Amino acid sequence: MELPAAVTRPRKPEMVNGFSDDDLQRQPPHNRARIERRKGLLGPGYQLFYTDPVDVVRGQGVHLYDDEGNQYLDAYNNVASIGHCHPAVTYAVSRQLGILNTNTRYLQDQILDYSEDLLSTFPDELNRVTYTCTGSEANDLAIRIAQAHTGNAGIIVTANAYHGVTEAVASFSPSLGKTSPLGPHVRVIAAPDSSRHGSPDFAEFMRGQIRAAIADLNRHGFGLCAFIADSIFSSDGVFAHPTTVLGALAEEVHRAGGVYIADEVQSGFGRTGDAWWGFQRHQVVPDLVTMGKPMGNGIPVAATVLRNDIGRAFGENVRYFNTFGGSTVPIAAARAVYEVIRDEHLIDNAHLVGTYLLDELRRVTAARPEVFEVRGAGMFLGIDLVDPESGRPDGVLAKAIVDDMRRNFVLISASGPAANVLKIRPPLVFHRTDADRLLETLSRSFQRLLPQ
Numbered sequence: 001m002e003l004p005a006a007v008t009r010p011r012k013p014e015m016v017n018g019f020s021d022d023d024l025q026r027q028p029p030h031n032r033a034r035i036e037r038r039k040g041l042l043g044p045g046y047q048l049f050y051t052d053p054v055d056v057v058r059g060q061g062v063h064l065y066d067d068e069g070n071q072y073l074d075a076y077n078n079v080a081s082i083g084h085c086h087p088a089v090t091y092a093v094s095r096q097l098g099i100l101n102t103n104t105r106y107l108q109d110q111i112l113d114y115s116e117d118l119l120s121t122f123p124d125e126l127n128r129v130t131y132t133c134t135g136s137e138a139n140d141l142a143i144r145i146a147q148a149h150t151g152n153a154g155i156i157v158t159a160n161a162y163h164g165v166t167e168a169v170a171s172f173s174p175s176l177g178k179t180s181p182l183g184p185h186v187r188v189i190a191a192p193d194s195s196r197h198g199s200p201d202f203a204e205f206m207r208g209q210i211r212a213a214i215a216d217l218n219r220h221g222f223g224l225c226a227f228i229a230d231s232i233f234s235s236d237g238v239f240a241h242p243t244t245v246l247g248a249l250a251e252e253v254h255r256a257g258g259v260y261i262a263d264e265v266q267s268g269f270g271r272t273g274d275a276w277w278g279f280q281r282h283q284v285v286p287d288l289v290t291m292g293k294p295m296g297n298g299i300p301v302a303a304t305v306l307r308n309d310i311g312r313a314f315g316e317n318v319r320y321f322n323t324f325g326g327s328t329v330p331i332a333a334a335r336a337v338y339e340v341i342r343d344e345h346l347i348d349n350a351h352l353v354g355t356y357l358l359d360e361l362r363r364v365t366a367a368r369p370e371v372f373e374v375r376g377a378g379m380f381l382g383i384d385l386v387d388p389e390s391g392r393p394d395g396v397l398a399k400a401i402v403d404d405m406r407r408n409f410v411l412i413s414a415s416g417p418a419a420n421v422l423k424i425r426p427p428l429v430f431h432r433t434d435a436d437r438l439l440e441t442l443s444r445s446f447q448r449l450l451p452q
Contacts, residue, residue, distance in 0.1 A: 016413065016414050016415060016419045017049060017050065017399065017402050017413040017414050017419070018047045018048065018049065018050075019035075019047060019048040019049065019050060019051060019052075019053050023051045023052070024036075026051075026052075027052065027053075031053065031055070034055075035048070035053070049411075049413075050402070050403060050406045051399075051403045051406075052403065052406065052407065054066055054072065054406065054411070055067045056072075059074070059080065059084030059085055060083075060084055060085050061083040061084060061085075061086075061427070061429060062074055062075075062083055062084075062426060062427050062429060062430055062431075062434050063084070064084065064411070070409055071409060072406075072409045072410065072411050073409065073410045073411065073434060073437055073438060073441075074411050074426065074427065075410060075411060075412050075424050075425070075426040075430070075434075075438050076411050076412050076413045076423065076424070076425055076426070077411070077425075077426075077427065078266060078271065078293060078294050078425050078427070079293045079294060079297070079298055080294075080297055080298055080427055081269055081271070081293075081294030081297055081337065081341075081427060081428055082297055082337055082340045082341065082344075082346065082427065082428055082429055083297075083427045083428075083429040084298075084427070086297055086336075086337075086340060088336045088339065088340050089296070089297045089298075089299070089333050089336045089337060089340075091336075092332040092333060092335065092336035093299060093329055093332055093333050093336075095332070096328055096329045096332035097329050099328075100328050101327055101328045101329040102327060102328055103323055103324070103326070103327050104131070104321075104322075104325070104326045104327070105321075108328065110328060110331050110332065110335070111131075111326050111328075111331050113335070114331050114334055114335045114338070115129050117335070117338055118303070118305070118334075118338065119305065121276040121277070122276075122277070122289070122305055123285045125285055125307050126285070126286070126289060126305050126306065126307055127307065127308055128305070128306050128307070128308050128311055129303050129304070129305045129306075130303065130304050130306075130311075130320065130325075130326075131301065131302070131303050131322065131325040131326030131330075131331075132292075132302045132303060132304065132322050132325040133300045133301065133302060133322065133324050133325050133330075134164070134292055134300060134302050135163075135164055135263075135265035135290060135291065135292025135293060135302050136163075136164025136165050136166045136169050136292075137164075137166065137302060137322070137325070138265070138290040138291065138292055138302040138303060138304045139163045139164045139166075139169045139228070139261075139263060139265075139290050140164065140166045140168050140169050141290075141304045141320070142226075142228070142261050142288045142290050142304045142306070143155065143168060143169070143172075143225070143226060143228075143261075144314060144318070145288060145304070145306060145310060145311050145314040146225050146226040146258075146259045146261065146287075146288065146310070147225050148313040148314035148317060148318065149259060149310050149311070149312075149313050149314065150223070150224070150225050150226070150257060150258060150259065151223070152217075152222060152223030152224055152225040152257075152258070153185040153222045153223065153225055154185050154186075154187065154214075154217030154218075154222035154223050154224045154225050154258075155172045155183075155185060155186050155187075155225055155226055155227075155228065156186075156187050156188070156189060156210060156213045156214070156217075156224070156226070156227040156228075156253075156258075157172050157173075157174065157186065157187075157188055157189075157227075157228055157229070158188065158189060158190070158191045158192075158229060158230075158233060158236050159174060159188045159189065159190055159191055159236065159417065160174055160175045160191060160235050160236045160237070160416065160417040161173060161174055161175060161188075161228075161229070161230060161233075161235055161236065162175040162176070162230070162234070162235040163228060163230070163263055171183035171185075171186060172186045172228070174188055175235040175417075184220075184222075185217070185222045185225075187213035187216055187217055188213075189206070189209035189210055189212075189213055190206070190209055191233055191236035191237060191239060192206060192233060192236075192239045192242070192245045193236075193237065193239060194239075194241070194242055195372075195373055202242060202244075202245070203242070203244045203245055203248040204248075206245050206248060206249060207248050207249070207251075207252055210227065210249050210252045210253065211252060214252070214253075214256045214258075223257075224253065224256045224257060224258035225258055225259070226253075226258055226259045226260070226261050226288075227249060227250070227253045227258060227259075227260050227261070228260075228261040228262075228263055229246065229249070229260075229261075229262065229263060230263045230264075230265070230266055230267060230278075231246070231262050231263065231264055231267040231268075231272075231277070231278030231279045231281075231282070232266065232267040232271075232272060232278050232376075232377065232380050234266045234267070234380070234415055234423070234425075235415055235416075236415075236416065236417070237382060237384065237415055237416030237417070237420075237421040238375060238376055238380065238381065238382030238415060238416075238421055238423060239375065240272065240281070240375055240376050240377035240380070241375065241377075243281050243282045243283070244282075245282070246260075246262075246279060246282035246284050247282055247283055247284040250284050250286070259287035259288060259310060260284075260286045260287050260288075261286060261287065261288045261289070261290065262277070262278070262279040262286035262288070262289045262290070263290050264277050264278055264279070264289055264290060264291045265290060265291055265292040265293055265294075265302075266293070266380070266425070267380065268289075268291050268294065269291070269294045269295065269337070269341060269428075270341050270346055270347035270350055270378070270428060271294070271350060271378055271379050271380050271425075271428065272350070272377040272378040272379075272380055273347060273348075273350035273351030273352075273354045273355070273377055273378025273379065274347075274351065274377065274378065275347070276347065277289065281377065287306065287307055287310050288304060288305065288306040288307075288310060289304070289305040289306070290302070290303070290304050290305075291303050291305070294337070295334050295337060296330055296333035296334050296337060297333060297336075297337050298333075299329070299330050299333035299334075300324065300330060301325075301326075301330035301331065301333060301334050302325070303325075303326075341428065344429075346428040346429065347428075349428060349429070349430075349431075350378040350379045350428050351378055353379070353430050353431060353432055353434075353435055354376070354377065354378040354379045354380075354381070356432060356435055357381060357424070357435040357438070357439070358374065358376055358377075358381055360435070360439050361374045361381065361383060361424075361439065361442075362374045364439060364442070364443050365383065365446070367452070368446060368450070369388035370385050370386060370387070370388055370394065370397060370450060371383060371384070371385060371386075372384040372385065372386045372391075376424070379425060379426055379427075379428055379430060380424075380425050381423075381424040381425075382415065382416075382421040382422065382423055382424070383421065383422035383424070384416075384420065384421050385397050385398050385401075385420045385421070385422065386420065392418075393416065393417075393418035393420035394418075394420050395414070395416075395418045395419035395420040397420070397449070397450075398414045398419055398420045398421065398422055399414065399419065400449055401422060401442070401445050401446070401449065402414055402422065404445040404448060404449060405441050405442065405445050408441050408444065408445070409441075410437065410438055410441040410442075412424050412438075413425075424438070426438075
């Protein structure tokens with residue numbers, strides 16, 4: 001039924017760095033037909049990357065290959081954290097699949113051995129782990145545990161945070177857009193954009209933000225359950241500094257009786273180059289930690305790590321079970337990823353190559369008035385683009401650069417509320433030669449789009 005103009009529904013927000021129907025007619029005929037076929041078969045909500053979607057048929061290490069044999073440098077995909085089709089994961093999964101794949105209700109040493117290894121990377125206080133299939137599930141579980149522990153419902157997140165797609169988690173993921181409304185129990189605070197704020201005491205400014213949010217939750221009868229933050233604020237625009245903020249916010253949360261949840265789905269497993277977990281850069285110990293995508297290098301496995309005392313009320317009153325969370329094959333994949341990160345010294349590599357890439361990105365963009373800031377840590381970097389005259393975030397330029405680099409076989413993305421921050425997040429096996437290829441392609445994209 002056609003809706004009257006006065007009550008037309010709001011348009012679903014387009015995905016950052018996403019293909020839209022407006023791009024269909026410019027596609028070659030064979031791609032146009034395949035895109036139409038997708039629309040006729042797949043459910044609502046699916047979207048493709050890039051104005052000109054890539055037909056990926058093979059992956060190896062830091063490279064993807066299309067149906068014409070073109071090689072793409074993947075500088076975006078953190079799911080394949082140790083590189084596409086790593087032989088250690090391929091072997092571990094194939095071998096285990098030929099022996100047994102079953103759930104956690106049977107006695108098995110594999111899950112215990114891996115749990116000991118995983119927990120050894122955390123501060124001693126974080127001494128229990130529960131397995132799920134996805135980061136969304138892990139965040140859903142973490143909030144349920146926090147609610148049981150505190151008896152409250154209120155949740156605080158940053159202004160453009162993303163934490164997942166279950167109904168409960170989408171309710172505190174503002175980056176999903178206005179057509180995915182926040183829950184009445186959710187309050188947002190500013191992202192830690194210290195360069196734009198200009199406060200002489202930025203940590204105190206952030207404390208004031210969270211105090212106000214806590215007071216408002218109390219005023220409306222929700223109380224404070226949890227503050228949850230991605231440890232590098234990826235969807236907010238990639239903010240690696242200052243490292244004083246998370247500790248200050250955690251203090252305020254604990255003072256009010258809430259818990260601090262570190263979402264490490266994007267920043268964990270050595271990505272920030274300093275330690276296993278992004279929160280460790282901030283010298284703070286969370287109450288719960290969630291992880292997902294990179295954990296199995298593409299095999300669905302995720303987890304919530306927590307303090308035993310935080311989980312006590314939930315464990316005494318709720319029977320939690322996840323059929324595939326922690327089952328034998330995903331655990332084999334997770335163990336292989338852990339061993340590769342450890343044995344191939346990939347955290348050190350993330351630090352060394354990431355530092356080189358950050359320094360060079362700053363050098364090659366130094367004369368560009370469109371570049372407000374280059375920031376990040378390890379293998380997680382952002383280039384903040386603005387209109388030089390107004391200083392406003394320039395998402396149009398960011399999309400143009402992302403698409404131009406894709407046409408020149410280097411894949412990156414964009415983030416931030418205005419989609420104006422180029423997002424560079426390569427696999428941990430990225431080498432200096434890969435960084436040089438990215439730098440050269442980015443420089444040429446700037447020259448093509450903004451000749452000086």
